[in-house]
Amino acid sequence: MGLLFFVVVNIFWIWPHFSDWGRLQRRLETAYRNKTKFQTEVDKIPHLHKEIAQLMSEGADVPAEEQAYEFLRTIQAHVARSGLGFTGAGKTSVNTNQFFIEQIHSVTVQGDERQLVDFLYSIGSGTSLIRARELSIRPDQARHRLSATVTLVASYQKKARPPSGRAPARATAAAGRANPPAASPQPAGQRATQR
Template structure:
């Protein structure tokens, strides 16, 4: 360092100024380029910790796959699919039955809606207006959730009645019914149909008989005797 500064032929005051400027530049570069990254290692360790936690959660969920598959099989074989024309009546009857058992008064209901865009289930939605005490309403909601047909609560709005003794509100209930699997489509096979022709086949023209006369036997010019056909004439 001294040798480098000595080559510049600087006076002592100028040397001190150059050293001070160099230190200032070094500090500024560290402030903007090095110090902001002091916490990077801590961030990396935190990300690694979060990734390990997520991996453990995924492994735990994958380990429960056989249990959920068994549960799905139990639900699928629990009961036969309800005919589509009886699903609305069965849904309303189940709601009224659970409300009667829980002591909940149904004061009104809206029109039932049906969604069939799911390839496996038919979803029916029903909104009812209820009047009940808090304990009875909780019992009704529990009974509805534990009923069949995958019944669940989609919407709930409650408020106290004017005497503030009971609760008044609207509940939207949804039930999913399994679709019946239709018969496998039959594909028509186009088989050629044999056609039978009746009647005699067309007449075939008879061939003209060919008549060939036998070759004439050669005659011996000297004797006038007819020579056999296979023997040459005598000369």
């Protein structure tokens, strides 16, 4: 009778769970693979922090009030360095998005082909975040030089907004309720009469 009971218990409760061991092994292997994959990504964090710091240091940190002036000064310096003649400038406009402030400025310059290429190369190289968005080239009236209208864009990173002051104020108020203010010191005679 005991043997029959043992066989019946095995048939109904043990044998149906034999496949559970295989499923458990597959889940365990998947978990180990995921752990290895995630760990390799976590190991990259110090390198990524260094790369982020390097990229942040490359972008010139220009205060918001000086961005337009710095942009125009940089353009004029590159024009002078390349030997182009500065014949006109348009109005500076500003576009913003979530991360950057873009200063957009059009300039008209005159020079030969080499000077124009030198200007465009120098404006795009280095650590400045200035690039040429549009370029229109035509010969000048005498047909000896090129006249170019270049729309330049400078991207400046927005400053991160400081966290709102609401959370610290709540914490301070909660801390004030948890700890009642200390009694102010009083002369010895007054303390005795209050008790």
